[in-house]
Amino acid sequence: MAMISVDATDGSGSFTALVVEPAHKPAGAVLVIQEIFGVNDAMRATAAEIAAMGFFAIVPDLFWRLKPGIDLTDKSEAEWKLAFDYMNRFDQDLGIEDLKATLKVARTLPGTNGRVATMGYCLGGRLAFMMATRADADLNISYYGVGVDGLLGEVKTVSKPLLLHIAAEDKFVPKEAQARIVDGVRGNTHVHAYVYANADHAFARVNGPLFHALSAVIANGRSAEALEAALG
Numbered sequence: 179m180a181m182i183s184v185d186a187t188d189g190s191g192s193f194t195a196l197v198v199e200p201a202h203k204p205a206g207a208v209l210v211i212q213e214i215f216g217v218n219d220a221m222r223a224t225a226a227e228i229a230a231m232g233f234f235a236i237v238p239d240l241f242w243r244l245k246p247g248i249d250l251t252d253k254s255e256a257e258w259k260l261a262f263d264y265m266n267r268f269d270q271d272l273g274i275e276d277l278k279a280t281l282k283v284a285r286t287l288p289g290t291n292g293r294v295a296t297m298g299y300c301l302g303g304r305l306a307f308m309m310a311t312r313a314d315a316d317l318n319i320s321y322y323g324v325g326v327d328g329l330l331g332e333v334k335t336v337s338k339p340l341l342l343h344i345a346a347e348d349k350f351v352p353k354e355a356q357a358r359i360v361d362g363v364r365g366n367t368h369v370h371a372y373v374y375a376n377a378d379h380a381f382a383r384v385n386g387p388l389f390h391a392l393s394a395v396i397a398n399g400r401s402a403e404a405l406e407a408a409l410g
Contacts, residue, residue: 179222182287184238187279188272193242195280196222198229203289206409207234209280209315211298211305213383214261216241216248223384228297231402233409234290238280240273240305252386265301273305278313293409297401300324300350300380303343308332310340310369317341317408319401322348322379327355330362333369340369341404343397345377345390372400 180199185192196217208228212221217237225235241248241264248264250257277296284294295317298306303323310318311332319341320326326342342363344356351359356373363369374381374393381390382397 179225182236182283184276184280184283187275190243193239193246193276195236195238195283196225197237197287198222198225198235199289200229200232200234202232204291205233205289206293206295206316206405207236207284207287207290208405208409209277209284209294209296210235210237211277211296211302211309212237212240213300213302213380214265215250215252215257216261216264218249218251220252220384220386224299227384228405231405233405234284234287236280236284236287238276240276241268242276243272244268252380252383268301270305270308274308274312277305277309281309281313281315291410295319295405295408297321297405298323299383304329307340307342310338311335314338317404319343319404321382321397322351324350324379327351327358327362330358333363333366336366336368338368339404339408341400342369342371343382343400344371344373345379345381345393346373346375347377348379350379372397 228235297319303320306320377393382394
């Protein structure tokens with residue numbers, strides 16, 4: 179694992195991004211978009227898995243404007259409170275601009291083939307949806323994105339493949355919201371929404387308390403196939 183520096187497009191400074199390289203190059207790149215816990219062990223493990231699949235994994239520190247290097251777990255109430263505080267103060271529009279800047283760097287990073295996808299979880303799942311509507315990544319993958327039902331007016335602008343992995347028992351995304359998402363994306367053939375029965379929020383989080391093996395395997399398999407098709 180290595181770290182690179184990315185310049186913010188608004189001139190406010192620079193931020194770091196973790197990079198895990200695959201064994202064979204050239205290869206496509208995946209921007210791994212963090213949960214509310216920052217760039218932590220779960221994100222590093224996810225990046226390592228993506229690199230083992232044959233892609234560059236790049237994890238930008240999106241909370242850097244609040245505090246660089248946030249690294250929390252889901253194991254204590256105190257860390258949960260901190261994570262929610264950071265999430266509530268996080269400027270998502272600036273986060274998208276930082277992801278766009280990282281995307282631009284990823285396309286020309288030595289060893290990459292110029293193709294880049296995003297793959298986000300929780301808060302990152304929402305941001306992956308926003309990247310699908312506002313940026314030019316070759317593929318976007320959203321795992322249990324929160325508040326996506328409030329963004330459905332932008333679905334018409336999605337022109338590259340977008341996968342939505344939705345947990346049927348997600349305590350942060352009620353079933354009514356899930357139904358709105360599934361119905362709202364139906365008219366765009368680039369978007370594929372999958373609902374996983376018996377799965378709760380964060381069902382694919384590495385070593386997470388709500389990990390649901392069957393749903394994670396199926397969702398990750400669909401993601402892997404999409405990555406291979408989009409990134410080569």
